[in-house]
Amino acid sequence: MFKKDFVWGSASASYQIEGAAYEDGKGMSIWDMFCKKPGTILGGHSGDDACDHYHRYKEDVSLMAEMGLKAYRFSLSWPRIIPDGTGTLSPDGIAFYNSLIDELLANGITPYITLYHWDLPLALHYQGGWLNKQSPEWFANYARVVVENFSDRVKYFMTFNEPQCFVGLGYGEGVLAPGQKMSAAETFPIAHNVLLAHGKAVQAMRKYGAADIRIGYAPCGSYPYPDPETPENIEIARKMMFANTEDTVKGLFSVSWWSDPVLLGTYPDDGIAHYGKYLPEGWRDDLETIWQPLDFLGQNIYEGFAVQAGTDGKPVEVKQYDGFPRTALSWPITPPVLKWAPRFLYERYKKPIYITENGMSCHDAVSLDGSVHDPNRIDYIHRYLLALKEAAEAGADIAGYFVWSLIDNFEWAKGYSERFGVVYVDYPTQRRIIKDSGHWYRSVVESNGENL
Numbered sequence: 001m002f003k004k005d006f007v008w009g010s011a012s013a014s015y016q017i018e019g020a021a022y023e024d025g026k027g028m029s030i031w032d033m034f035c036k037k038p039g040t041i042l043g044g045h046s047g048d049d050a051c052d053h054y055h056r057y058k059e060d061v062s063l064m065a066e067m068g069l070k071a072y073r074f075s076l077s078w079p080r081i082i083p084d085g086t087g088t089l090s091p092d093g094i095a096f097y098n099s100l101i102d103e104l105l106a107n108g109i110t111p112y113i114t115l116y117h118w119d120l121p122l123a124l125h126y127q128g129g130w131l132n133k134q135s136p137e138w139f140a141n142y143a144r145v146v147v148e149n150f151s152d153r154v155k156y157f158m159t160f161n162e163p164q165c166f167v168g169l170g171y172g173e174g175v176l177a178p179g180q181k182m183s184a185a186e187t188f189p190i191a192h193n194v195l196l197a198h199g200k201a202v203q204a205m206r207k208y209g210a211a212d213i214r215i216g217y218a219p220c221g222s223y224p225y226p227d228p229e230t231p232e233n234i235e236i237a238r239k240m241m242f243a244n245t246e247d248t249v250k251g252l253f254s255v256s257w258w259s260d261p262v263l264l265g266t267y268p269d270d271g272i273a274h275y276g277k278y279l280p281e282g283w284r285d286d287l288e289t290i291w292q293p294l295d296f297l298g299q300n301i302y303e304g305f306a307v308q309a310g311t312d313g314k315p316v317e318v319k320q321y322d323g324f325p326r327t328a329l330s331w332p333i334t335p336p337v338l339k340w341a342p343r344f345l346y347e348r349y350k351k352p353i354y355i356t357e358n359g360m361s362c363h364d365a366v367s368l369d370g371s372v373h374d375p376n377r378i379d380y381i382h383r384y385l386l387a388l389k390e391a392a393e394a395g396a397d398i399a400g401y402f403v404w405s406l407i408d409n410f411e412w413a414k415g416y417s418e419r420f421g422v423v424y425v426d427y428p429t430q431r432r433i434i435k436d437s438g439h440w441y442r443s444v445v446e447s448n449g450e451n452l
Contacts, residue, residue, distance in 0.1 A: 007400025027083030
């Protein structure tokens with residue numbers, strides 16, 4: 001079963017929901033720019049208006065309260081707080097987040113803040129962005145501003161969300177902002193700058209934040225699970241999860257490359273064998289700064305792939321059968337991943353694990369009765385939570401679960417074509433409707449998962 005203080009919440013990201021892209025002195029971000037480029041976003045959509053959360057945050061918090069949520073993980077827009085990324089602060093931006101935090105607390109909802117969910121200030125992009133060796137200092141300064149303004153009421157902070165994606169897909173494959181297509185030799189130094197930024201930000205938060213804050217990190221990765229669950233296959237899956245085998249930008253999706261330096265103080269040996277040649281001069285001296293004490297590890301987990309030992313004892317990926325179940329976004333539905341990935345993470349890193357994102361895109365619509373019926377999403381979350389419960393019962397310290405997402409929103413390159421929310425958003429009117437999954441999730445929260 002889940003422990004008594006298990007955290008049940010939902011999650012969102014600033015650019016995906018806030019809107020008000022050019023209001024109250026907010027600076028532009030790389031996503032404001034990227035969405036204006038023809039052909040980058042499905043349907044030519046953008047986050048200019050998104051879900052208008054900037055103006056409707058009280059309504060959204062009331063929906064959280066109605067669903068009985070105990071926690072809300074949201075990201076801050078760096079250019080809303082510091083329009084140019086460094087220098088002068090925006091009083092209006094800080095006031096918005098103060099109001100949101102106060103509203104959450106007034107409704108008994110614990111805020112979990114993510115500093116960076118991909119919306120780099122455009123002014124810093126024009127200075128090289130994460131390629132610039134000064135980027136770790138920029139981020140540390142931003143982290144200081146955040147804790148100086150919010151840590152009197154906010155206890156939980158995360159530095160980065162899915163660095164694998166914003167580096168690998170933003171700078172390597174070019175499908176996310178800022179839309180660069182760069183080689184492994186160019187992108188691995190960027191990854192190192194991001195890791196160093198993480199370490200410097202943690203140092204700044206520890207120095208300038210309230211004494212009782214808790215700091216974590218929310219990466220993602222590639223997750224194998226054993227099928228069938230034999231001892232040999234379990235060991236194969238464990239090794240595969242942390243292995244580094246690619247010598248291309250695909251290596252940027254490694255679990256261990258991003259988490260070993262942060263939690264163990266070193267890059268993995270097999271990763272160095274592949275990517276060490278790309279690291280900047282003096283990288284070893286940075287490891288002490290990157291390796292800062294953390295209180296927990298977040299992990300965004302949606303899908304995995306089954307593996308087993310081949311006749312030669314080497315790993316073999318199990319082919320998904322024809323008609324394998326998939327989400328509306330065509331991601332495979334693989335509940336066992338939430339049984340095994342958190343276990344492997346806890347065994348290796350010995351930190352409490354939060355599932356900081358998990359959820360499903362469905363073809364949702366308002367029915368004739370005025371409700372939004374999403375049985376597929378309920379079944380998906382139910383199956384994944386049962387698997388997560390198994391991880392907890394096997395001894396992994398599972399601290400909490402944040403369903404992705406609170407409300408339907410701007411789904412990056414897919415625009416508004418995908419709906420992940422447990423709350424439906426009618427974009428022409430911005431009307432919100434709690435879906436059946438949101439009402440069902442309330443019962444899970446109320447029973448601490450006992451009703452699963």
